[in-house]
Amino acid sequence: xxxxxxxxxxxxxxxxxxxxxxxxxxxxxxxxxxxxxxxxxxxxxxxxxxxxxxxxxxxxxxxxxxxxxxxxxxxxxxxxxxxxxxxxxxxxxxxxxxxxxxxxxxxxxxxxxxxxxxxxxxxxxxxxxxxxxxxxxxxxxxxxxxxxxxxxxxxxxxxxxxxxxxxxxxxxxxxxxxxxxxxxxxxxxxxxxxxxxxxxxxxxxxxxxxxxxx
Numbered sequence: 001x002x003x004x005x006x007x008x009x010x011x012x013x014x015x016x017x018x019x020x021x022x023x024x025x026x027x028x029x030x031x032x033x034x035x036x037x038x039x040x041x042x043x044x045x046x047x048x049x050x051x052x053x054x055x056x057x058x059x060x061x062x063x064x065x066x067x068x069x070x071x072x073x074x075x076x077x078x079x080x081x082x083x084x085x086x087x088x089x090x091x092x093x094x095x096x097x098x099x100x101x102x103x104x105x106x107x108x109x110x111x112x113x114x115x116x117x118x119x120x121x122x123x124x125x126x127x128x129x130x131x132x133x134x135x136x137x138x139x140x141x142x143x144x145x146x147x148x149x150x151x152x153x154x155x156x157x158x159x160x161x162x163x164x165x166x167x168x169x170x171x172x173x174x175x176x177x178x179x180x181x182x183x184x185x186x187x188x189x190x191x192x193x194x195x196x197x198x199x200x201x202x203x204x205x206x207x208x209x210x211x212x213x214x
Contacts, residue, residue, distance in 0.1 A: 003027065018047040018054075025057065034065050052078045056087040068094050085114035089121065096124070101132030119148035119162075123169055130172070142172045160190035164199035171206035179203050 007027055011020040025040030038061050044054045059074030075091035078084045092107030108125040115121060126141030146169045153162050167183035170176075183203045186196045204212040 018044045034061050037061055050081055052081040052084045056084050063090050083110060085111045096128055101128045104128040117148060119145050119152060122148055139173060142169050145169045158189055160186045160193055161195045164196040167203045168199045171203045176207050
C-alpha cells in the first residue's frame with residue numbers, strides 16, 4: 001500500500017513530530033481500522049499531552065465504536081485542557097444518552113459558541129432543556145433551531161432531512177400546521193430516507209396523531 005508506506009516513511013524521518021502519527025491515525029480511521037487509529041492518536045497524546053484535539057480525536061473513535069464511557073473520559077480530558085466544540089458536542093450526546101440533561105445542555109451551549117449556525121445543535125439543546133424540565137429555555141432553543149434550519153433550506157428547498165427536522169421542531173413548539181406541511185413535503189421528496197421516517201414518527205406522536213405514525 002503506497003499511501004500507508006508514505007505515512008510510515010514520514011514518521012521514520014521525524015519520529016518525534018506528532019503530525020505524522022495524526023495523519024496515520026486518520027488513514028486507519030478512514031479505512032475502518034479503529035484499533036490501529038487509536039494507537040496512533042495515543043502517540044500524538046504522548047508527544048503533545050496538553051493538546052485538547054488529541055484527546056478529542058481518541059474520544060471520537062471510541063464514540064463511533066460505541067465505547068461511550070471511554071469516549072466520555074477522553075472528551076472530558078479534552079475539555080479540561082480548553083474549550084473544544086467537537087468534544088463538547090460529542091460529550092453532550094453522551095450525557096444526553098445517560099439522561100444527564102442539564103450537563104448535556106451545558107455542553108451543547110459550549111459547542112454553539114463556536115458553531116451557532118448548526119441548527120441541529122439548537123434542536124438538541126432544546127430537547128435537553130425540555131427533558132431537564134426547563135421548558136422556557138427549550139422553546140427558545142427550538143425557535144432558534146427553526147430559524148437556522150430555514151436558512152439552510154433557502155439554499156436547498158428540497159433537502160428532505162432538513163424539512164423533516166423542521167417538521168419536528170415545529171411540532172416541538174406546537175405549530176401543527178407547519179409541522180405537518182414540512183413532514184409531508186419531506187416524505188414526498190424522499191419516503192425511503194430513514195431520518196425522514198424517524199422524524200415523521202416523532203412529529204406525528206408529538207402532535208397526538210399516533211394513527212399517522214403507525
